[in-house]
Amino acid sequence: MDNKITQKTESEKNKKVGIVSCSGEDLPEGSISRLATLEVLLKRKPFDTTTICLPLYIAGGEGDRMFAKNYPTITVDGCEKLCAKKATEKFSGKVTHSINVKDFLKEGEEPVNRCNLNDMEKEIAGRVADEIEKNVDRILNEGQD
Amino acid sequence: MSRDKKVIVIPCSGIGKPIGTVSRETTYETIENLAKGKAETVCLALLVSGDKDTIKKVKDNYVITLDGCARRCAQKNVEQYGKTPDKSHMILKFAAANPDKKPRGLIDIGNSGRVLVNTIADTVAKDVEDLIENKKDAEKKNNH
Numbered sequence: 001m002d003n004k005i006t007q008k009t010e011s012e013k014n015k016k017v018g019i020v021s022c023s024g025e026d027l028p029e030g031s032i033s034r035l036a037t038l039e040v041l042l043k044r045k046p047f048d049t050t051t052i053c054l055p056l057y058i059a060g061g062e063g064d065r066m067f068a069k070n071y072p073t074i075t076v077d078g079c080e081k082l083c084a085k086k087a088t089e090k091f092s093g094k095v096t097h098s099i100n101v102k103d104f105l106k107e108g109e110e111p112v113n114r115c116n117l118n119d120m121e122k123e124i125a126g127r128v129a130d131e132i133e134k135n136v137d138r139i140l141n142e143g144q145d
Numbered sequence: 146m147s148r149d150k151k152v153i154v155i156p157c158s159g160i161g162k163p164i165g166t167v168s169r170e171t172t173y174e175t176i177e178n179l180a181k182g183k184a185e186t187v188c189l190a191l192l193v194s195g196d197k198d199t200i201k202k203v204k205d206n207y208v209i210t211l212d213g214c215a216r217r218c219a220q221k222n223v224e225q226y227g228k229t230p231d232k233s234h235m236i237l238k239f240a241a242a243n244p245d246k247k248p249r250g251l252i253d254i255g256n257s258g259r260v261l262v263n264t265i266a267d268t269v270a271k272d273v274e275d276l277i278e279n280k281k282d283a284e285k286k287n288n289h
Contacts, residue, residue: 023158023190025172030188034160038252053158053165055193055218058225083190090194115173 016050017096017136018071022084023054028111029078029101032121036101036128037076044133048140054084057091068093072139074132077101097135104128150280152184152207152231152273155192155223159213163248167258168211168219168236171265179270183277184209192222200226207231207276209269231280232272239265 021037024030041049050071056064067073068088074097075084085098104127105111111121156172159165176184191199203223209232210219220233240247243264249255254262 021158021160022188023160024188025156025158025169025186026188026191030190035252037160042251051160053160053216053218054190055158055222056216058193059216059218059221078188081191081194081196083188083194083196087190087194114177115170 015140016048016071017045017139018067018073019049019051019076019132019136020054020067020073020084020088020095021051021076022078022082024078024083025114027078028114028117028121031078031114031117032101032111032125032128033076033078033084035117035122035125036132039125039129040132040136044129045136048136054087057087065092068095072096074099074135074139076128076132096139099128099131099135101128104131150206150277152180152209152276153203154184154186154209154211154269154273155189155203155219155230156186156211157213157217157219158189159218161251162213163251163254163258164213164236164240166251166254167240167248167262167265168213170254170259170262171211171236171269174262174266175269175273179266180273184270184273189219189222192226204228207280209234209272209276211236211265211269213237231276232269234265234269236265239268 019037021033024033052067073095075088075095076099077084078101085095088095154172154175156168159168172186176186187199208230210230211234212219213236223230246257246261248258
């Protein structure tokens with residue numbers, strides 16, 4: 001009996017989605033980006049996701065720069081400069097989906113803390129994590145945009 | 146002019162390790178509390194992506210890098226623009242020297258991790274003082 005249809009290939013079994021956060025040290029939205037990324041990596045999708053430190057594109061080796069070629073990748077940026085997206089596309093490969101924290105701020109919301117995030121800032125991170133998680137599921141189920 | 150210079154403290158992004166969070170929180174403790182007004186930070190990702198304003202800021206000021214692991218991302222990303230950091234710290238060395246002060250996790254480093262942050266930040270804040278005062282003195286001497 002040919003059971004190829006029901007069996008997952010090795011690459012499908014091992015398929016993970018890469019999430020690359022901007023470092024964003026200088027702005028509150030960078031810390032929100034980091035928190036949202038860690039929320040998905042550690043709590044929501046620990047077996048379906050992986051990450052890389054963005055500066056390793058420069059400081060690391062060829063293997064590090066293969067990241068976006070090895071994994072469908074979601075970038076999470078804290079501002080319109082989109083460092084994570086631009087650096088990933090420059091050094092590693094095309095990103096599958098790009099998220100900007102600024103797009104998830106409601107009217108009147110203005111993050112101010114770079115550390116010790118307040119409840120409002122954590123709530124924004126939760127919203128961004130929702131968006132990351134939604135796209136991880138979509139990519140795992142459907143493929144790229 | 147030396148008196149206008151600040152110290153730019155740059156942590157590694159360190160998203161995969163608790164020690165990366167220690168690096169980041171040490172930066173904030175230094176620039177927002179211990180050396181407020183004398184030190185600030187820039188996004189390391191802006192250096193990675195080649196942002197011109199950030200490169201100029203790094204070149205025109207003193208720089209301290211804080212790296213969480215031996216891959217030294219912060220230091221190397223500064224060096225790629227021809228700038229040698231005035232001080233480079235390896236956070237892992239502080240952690241090894243203080244085995245009772247361990248960060249608990251990546252998101253929340255816990256009380257023990259915060260004690261480690263305060264210990265490292267004391268050192269970094271002294272570096273900030275030294276850089277501003279000593280380099281100012283050295284430049285004054287050179288100008289006379």
